[in-house]
Amino acid sequence: MLESLKEEVFQANLELKRQNVVIYTWGNVSGITEDRKYMVIKPSGIAYEKMKAEDMVVVELETGKVADGKWNPSSDTETHLVLYRHFPTLRGVVHTHSTYAVSFAQAGKAIKALGTTHADYFYGDIPCTRALREEEVKEAYERNTGNVIVECIEELKLDPLAVPGIIVKNHGPFAYGNSPAKAVENAVVLEKAAEMAFRTLLLNPNASMEQYILDKHYFRKHGKNAYYGQKSQ
Amino acid sequence: MLESLKEEVFQANLELKRQNVVIYTWGNVSGITEDRKYMVIKPSGIAYEKMKAEDMVVVELETGKVADGKWNPSSDTETHLVLYRHFPTLRGVVHTHSTYAVSFAQAGKAIKALGTTHADYFYGDIPCTRALREEEVKEAYERNTGNVIVECIEELKLDPLAVPGIIVKNHGPFAYGNSPAKAVENAVVLEKAAEMAFRTLLLNPNASMEQYILDKHYFRKHGKNAYYGQKSQ
Amino acid sequence: MLESLKEEVFQANLELKRQNVVIYTWGNVSGITEDRKYMVIKPSGIAYEKMKAEDMVVVELETGKVADGKWNPSSDTETHLVLYRHFPTLRGVVHTHSTYAVSFAQAGKAIKALGTTHADYFYGDIPCTRALREEEVKEAYERNTGNVIVECIEELKLDPLAVPGIIVKNHGPFAYGNSPAKAVENAVVLEKAAEMAFRTLLLNPNASMEQYILDKHYFRKHGKNAYYGQKSQ
Amino acid sequence: MLESLKEEVFQANLELKRQNVVIYTWGNVSGITEDRKYMVIKPSGIAYEKMKAEDMVVVELETGKVADGKWNPSSDTETHLVLYRHFPTLRGVVHTHSTYAVSFAQAGKAIKALGTTHADYFYGDIPCTRALREEEVKEAYERNTGNVIVECIEELKLDPLAVPGIIVKNHGPFAYGNSPAKAVENAVVLEKAAEMAFRTLLLNPNASMEQYILDKHYFRKHGKNAYYGQKSQ
Numbered sequence: 012m013l014e015s016l017k018e019e020v021f022q023a024n025l026e027l028k029r030q031n032v033v034i035y036t037w038g039n040v041s042g043i044t045e046d047r048k049y050m051v052i053k054p055s056g057i058a059y060e061k062m063k064a065e066d067m068v069v070v071e072l073e074t075g076k077v078a079d080g081k082w083n084p085s086s087d088t089e090t091h092l093v094l095y096r097h098f099p100t101l102r103g104v105v106h107t108h109s110t111y112a113v114s115f116a117q118a119g120k121a122i123k124a125l126g127t128t129h130a131d132y133f134y135g136d137i138p139c140t141r142a143l144r145e146e147e148v149k150e151a152y153e154r155n156t157g158n159v160i161v162e163c164i165e166e167l168k169l170d171p172l173a174v175p176g177i178i179v180k181n182h183g184p185f186a187y188g189n190s191p192a193k194a195v196e197n198a199v200v201l202e203k204a205a206e207m208a209f210r211t212l213l214l215n216p217n218a219s220m221e222q223y224i225l226d227k228h229y230f231r232k233h234g235k236n237a238y239y240g241q242k243s244q
Numbered sequence: 245m246l247e248s249l250k251e252e253v254f255q256a257n258l259e260l261k262r263q264n265v266v267i268y269t270w271g272n273v274s275g276i277t278e279d280r281k282y283m284v285i286k287p288s289g290i291a292y293e294k295m296k297a298e299d300m301v302v303v304e305l306e307t308g309k310v311a312d313g314k315w316n317p318s319s320d321t322e323t324h325l326v327l328y329r330h331f332p333t334l335r336g337v338v339h340t341h342s343t344y345a346v347s348f349a350q351a352g353k354a355i356k357a358l359g360t361t362h363a364d365y366f367y368g369d370i371p372c373t374r375a376l377r378e379e380e381v382k383e384a385y386e387r388n389t390g391n392v393i394v395e396c397i398e399e400l401k402l403d404p405l406a407v408p409g410i411i412v413k414n415h416g417p418f419a420y421g422n423s424p425a426k427a428v429e430n431a432v433v434l435e436k437a438a439e440m441a442f443r444t445l446l447l448n449p450n451a452s453m454e455q456y457i458l459d460k461h462y463f464r465k466h467g468k469n470a471y472y473g474q475k476s477q
Numbered sequence: 478m479l480e481s482l483k484e485e486v487f488q489a490n491l492e493l494k495r496q497n498v499v500i501y502t503w504g505n506v507s508g509i510t511e512d513r514k515y516m517v518i519k520p521s522g523i524a525y526e527k528m529k530a531e532d533m534v535v536v537e538l539e540t541g542k543v544a545d546g547k548w549n550p551s552s553d554t555e556t557h558l559v560l561y562r563h564f565p566t567l568r569g570v571v572h573t574h575s576t577y578a579v580s581f582a583q584a585g586k587a588i589k590a591l592g593t594t595h596a597d598y599f600y601g602d603i604p605c606t607r608a609l610r611e612e613e614v615k616e617a618y619e620r621n622t623g624n625v626i627v628e629c630i631e632e633l634k635l636d637p638l639a640v641p642g643i644i645v646k647n648h649g650p651f652a653y654g655n656s657p658a659k660a661v662e663n664a665v666v667l668e669k670a671a672e673m674a675f676r677t678l679l680l681n682p683n684a685s686m687e688q689y690i691l692d693k694h695y696f697r698k699h700g701k702n703a704y705y706g707q708k709s710q
Numbered sequence: 711m712l713e714s715l716k717e718e719v720f721q722a723n724l725e726l727k728r729q730n731v732v733i734y735t736w737g738n739v740s741g742i743t744e745d746r747k748y749m750v751i752k753p754s755g756i757a758y759e760k761m762k763a764e765d766m767v768v769v770e771l772e773t774g775k776v777a778d779g780k781w782n783p784s785s786d787t788e789t790h791l792v793l794y795r796h797f798p799t800l801r802g803v804v805h806t807h808s809t810y811a812v813s814f815a816q817a818g819k820a821i822k823a824l825g826t827t828h829a830d831y832f833y834g835d836i837p838c839t840r841a842l843r844e845e846e847v848k849e850a851y852e853r854n855t856g857n858v859i860v861e862c863i864e865e866l867k868l869d870p871l872a873v874p875g876i877i878v879k880n881h882g883p884f885a886y887g888n889s890p891a892k893a894v895e896n897a898v899v900l901e902k903a904a905e906m907a908f909r910t911l912l913l914n915p916n917a918s919m920e921q922y923i924l925d926k927h928y929f930r931k932h933g934k935n936a937y938y939g940q941k942s943q
Contacts, residue, residue: 034902035895037827056939086930086938108827110902114909117824118917125350127415128270128341145922152926181919182826196268203267203343209909210347210442218351220414223378227385231319239319240289358583360648361503361574429501436500436576443580443675451584453647456611460618464552472552473522591816593881594736594807662734669733669809676813676908684817686880689844693851697785705785706755 013049013069013079016042020051021064023103023191028059030199032109039085040105042191043095048072050095054082072096086153093157094187098164098171103194105186111205112184115139119180122205125218129204130228131239134173137201138163142180160185173233176201246282246302246312249275253284254297256336256424261292263432265342272318273338275424276328281305283328287315305329319386326390327420331397331404336427338419344438345417348372352413355434355441358451362437363461367406370434371396375413393418406466409434479515479535479545482508486517487530489569489657494525496665498575505551506571508657509561514538516561520548538562552619559623560653564630564637569660571652577671578650581605585646588667588674591684595670596694597705600639603667604629608646626651639699642667712748712768712778715741719750720763722802722890727758729898731808738784739804741890742794747771749794753781771795785852792856793886797863797870802893804885810904811883814838818879821904824917828903829927830938833872836900837862841879859884872932875900 023040027033036059041052050070057066068080075092077084085091091104115122122137124130129137140163147155160177175197176186184205186198211218232239256273260266269292274285283303290299301313308325310317318324324337348355355370357363362370373396380388393410408430409419417438419431444451465472489506493499502525507518516536523532534546541558543550551557557570581588588603590596595603606629613621626643641663642652650671652664677684698705722739726732735758740751749769756765767779774791776783784790790803814821821836823829828836839862846854859876874896875885883904885897910917931938 034898054940083937083940110906111909113825113827113906114913117906117910117919118914120913125414126346128346142920143923145920148922148926152930181824181923199267207343207346207350209913210344211350213446213912214347214353214442215351220350221375221378223381224376224414227381231385238316241287241316358647359579361579432500440576440579440583443577444583446679447580447586447675448584453583454608454611456614457609457647460614464618471549474520474549591880592812594812665733673809673812673816676810677816679912680813680819680908681817686816687841687844689847690842690880693847697851704782707753707782 013044013051014064016044016051017067017069018064020053020067020191021062023105023195024053024062025059026192026195027105027107027198030195032107032199032202033059038105038107039087039091040103040191040195041085041088041091041095042103043072043101047095047099049078050088050091052084052088052091054080054084055086057082087156089151089153090157090160090185093154093161094171094185097157097161098187100170100172100189101187103188103191105191105194105198106183107186107198107202108183109198109202109205111209112178112202113182114209115205116178116180116183122178122201122208123219124225125208125211125220127224127228128200128207130220130225131232132197132200133176133204134229134233135169135225137174137176137178137184137204138167138169139178140180156182173229246277246284247297249277249284250300250302251297253286253300253424254295256338256428257286257295258292259425259428260338260340260431263428265340265432265435266292271338271340272320272324273336273424273428274318274321274324274328275336276305276334280328280332282311283321283324285317285321285324287313287317288319290315320389322384322386323390323393323418326387326394327404327418330390330394331420333403333405333422334420336421336424338424338427338431339416340419340431340435341416342431342435342438344442345411345435346415347442348438349411349416350414355411355438356452357458358441358444358453360457360461361433361440363453363458364465365430365433366409366437367462367466368402368458370407370409370411370417370437371400371402372411373413389415406462479510479517480530482510482515482517483533483535484530486519486533486657487528489571489661490519490528491525492658492661493571493573493664496661498573498665498668499525504571504573505553505557506569506657506661507551507554507557507561508569509538509567513561513565515544516554516557518550518554518557520546520550521552523548553622555617555619556623556626556651559620559627560637560651563623563627564653566636566638566655567653569654569657571657571660571664572649573652573664573668574649575664575668575671577675578644578668579648580675581671582644582646582649588644588671589685590691591674591677591686593690593694594666594673596686596691597698598663598666599642599670600695600699601635601691603640603642603644603650603670604633604635605644606646622648639695712743712750713763715743715750716766716768717763719752719766719890720761722804722894723752723761724758725891725894726804726806726897729894731806731898731901732758737804737806738786738790739802739890739894740784740787740790740794741802742771742800746794746798748777749787749790751783751787751790753779753783754785756781786855788850788852789856789859789884792853792860793870793884796856796860797886799869799871799888800886802887802890804890804893804897805882806885806897806901807882808897808901808904810908811877811901812881813908814904815877815882816880821877821900821907822918823924824907824910824919826923826927827899827906829919829924830931831896831899832875832903833928833932834868834924836873836875836877836883836903837866837868838877839879855881872928
């Protein structure tokens with residue numbers, strides 16, 4: 012089981028590169044075992060070109076200790092762990108520095124739901140967390156990054172599979188899903204949504220979308236009344 | 245005849261991808277038989293990479309029922325059908341989420357005719373429809389999307405082959421033409437026109453073009469006095 | 478001689494495509510024979526992918542008549558002819574619809590000389606012509622497009638090899654040089670200069686450059702005291 | 711030793727091209743020998759496609775004279791020499807005309823540190839030098855370009871390996887590092903940081919980042935307490 016998860020996480024990391032949402036080693040994808048005991052994540056600072064499935068690092072969910080693998084795990088490992096621990100529906104987590112999403116993070120602004128492209132994947136605005144406080148940064152930066160994400164999702168009463176991404180202030184986007192591949196897809200769409208929202212706001216700072224359009228598009232693709240795609244898929 | 249139309253629609257869908265106006269499965273092209281009895285359209289949610297000509301779905305124009313094909317047709321099928329039913333000159337329809345055009349859709353603004361690139365393909369502004377009303381969304385979303393497009397074209401007294409594209413508010417562009425391939429070309433140019441208009445408006449919010457320049461460029465390429473290109477083509 | 482010029486013009490047209498300053502058939506390059514009797518230009522509306530050197534069209538400079546070739550010449554032929562007739566130093570002319578340059582054309586604004594990238598190729602602002610008047614458009618559109626370019630260059634007392642490009646209002650850029658290849662290079666740099674100027678103006682609407690920096694960079698690469706590159710090249 | 715440095719500098723120049731931060735011959739990378747007696751730099755105005763490792767030019771650091779090589783060295787050679795002479799920790803220097811960075815140079819604005827992507831590589835704002843004065847341009851343009859860079863770094867009391875890049879007003883970016891390859895990486899990241907800052911400022915002109923976040927990210931990757939990446943790398 013771990014071998015196939017390593018392969019899945021490895022492929023999801025390569026897909027990040029193919030979709031042009033990372034340069035160099037600026038991104039990481041993780042997945043989790045069925046029993047939620049182990050997380051598999053990209054090693055830290057290894058070039059995508061040289062990476063193999065066997066380089067993926069296995070980390071114990073509860074302790075954060077490396078259970079298997081010769082490399083250090085991604086420096087963002089603690090953030091991923093916090094998300095898996097708090098949200099039992101998540102099976103894949105992605106972090107990137109994709110440029111439009113980072114621009115919203117640096118501006119400290121949510122990516123507003125302004126159209127159906129956004130609504131097809133995200134049921135509402137993609138929120139922006141508060142900045143970490145100085146003591147949070149110093150004490151346990153990566154863990155507290157996870158904690159402000161959790162705090163933001165809970166304050167807004169969001170289902171992380173219904174709004175499967177967030178931006179961390181002054182930092183960048185995290186996306187998630189029910190598999191590593193789906194989390195990557197959400198990270199790619201989050202970047203597209205940011206690109207579209209950026210230009211929309213320059214054309215019309217007061218742009219908005221009615222709730223009933225958001226509802227329609229989201230539920231066309233999600234939930235028991237969804238009718239997009241093929242039944243057998 | 246249906247086999248060759250399936251091939252034509254299939255190739256037009258691939259061209260959308262090659263021209264970078266879609267990612268994932270976010271676009272669809274359809275065509276119509278000579279006798280206008282059947283529409284051929286892309287299946288819903290099938291990856292472009294795996295699609296074959298035989299996967300195209302045949303739908304009866306009048307009833308909207310699938311006449312041939314193992315897949316569900318595009319979820320936007322009803323919108324395409326409305327357009328073919330109302331405008332007998334259309335032989336190809338395209339829908340994309342190309343990013344500049346979507347930005348205008350989200351901003352709720354027409355793509356103004358500001359230069360000759362636009363005028364070579366679109367005889368005037370590319371309009372933006374009104375938003376659908378709540379009851380229209382709930383009753384029959386895709387059909388009513390077609391209806392607001394028809395309403396907008398008729399209110400502005402446009403010939404849909406002379407202004408072969410429109411943007412639906414909060415959603416994105418539809419383009420059309422006298423063949424699936426031409427509809428795709430119009431969708432690509434609509435995106436370029438949006439890109440140029442976006443930047444123009446940032447440089448000069450009051451930019452405009454004289455009607456006689458629009459006339460000249462449009463009729464250089466269209467109608468009985470056209471002189472662009474080769475006679476034999 | 479004509480065969481080698483056809484090859485040169487053909488290659489220069491392909492380079493336009495490689496440098497991503499044209500899509501579809503939206504651009505054209507011409508060259509002129511040593512004796513300035515014949516201009517060789519791209520045929521009108523022929524796809525770049527299918528074009529061969531032998532498809533280039535030979536036009537008599539004085540009369541504008543096709544002297545050799547089975548196709549219609551570019552619809553912009555008359556504009557090219559006017560430029561060659563007025564400026565005996567030009568040996569290559571290019572027209573594109575490259576997107577940043579078109580945005581300036583649509584905004585009706587010159588591309589200001591704001592930095593050394595611009596100054597390395599263009600000795601001063603890249604001007605924007607006035608719009609053509611209605612009677613000029615109706616009487617002889619392409620010829621009068623050439624005429625407003627000439628009028629603008631002469632009013633500003635520019636040397637067209639020192640400022641080897643211009644933008645025509647509501648239309649797009651023309652670039653020139655002492656060979657078809659050099660004209661293409663100037664068209665590519667004009668687009669880059671437009672891209673940089675566009676963003677500069679969004680960051681600082683009052684941006685400017687001192688004349689002595691413009692002088693330095695331009696004359697580092699041009700004229701008898703130039704010292705950029707290799708003597709033998 | 712010189713042969714391997716030539717190869718290193720050659721590969722670093724090619725990487726500039728692969729990373730899309732240069733077009734044509736608009737960039738140059740240099741390196742320096744261990745004993746800091748010789749600088750190896752790209753020749754002036756030679757196309758990247760034709761360049762070989764043996765075309766790299768060897769220049770004496772103290773005198774600026776060519777010690778080996780058949781070509782003229784980059785026209786920016788004197789600027790590189792000044793930087794190596796003043797800052798003994800630099801082992802690679804890069805100059806590009808990458809478009810977002812040039813836009814900041816033309817606007818005369820520093821690239822503010824607004825997020826963690828920036829902070830991972832640059833410990834603070836990437837400064838913009840003052841413009842050169844007329845007499846500085848006329849007397850020794852390239853040398854004085856180096857001098858204003860040195861002046862700016864010293865006035866701001868920066869460590870050039872901690873803020874490994876700068877933008878020269880009306881010109882463009884220079885980046886540096888402890889090897890030619892690292893200098894190129896810094897040039898690529900500088901461009902990304904400029905792209906992100908540009909969009910951030912359009913979304914929120916008052917964007918900023920707390921010093922403690924800058925500290926955290928920079929020191930996560932640099933210095934004796936760094937913990938990003940692999941020990942053995």
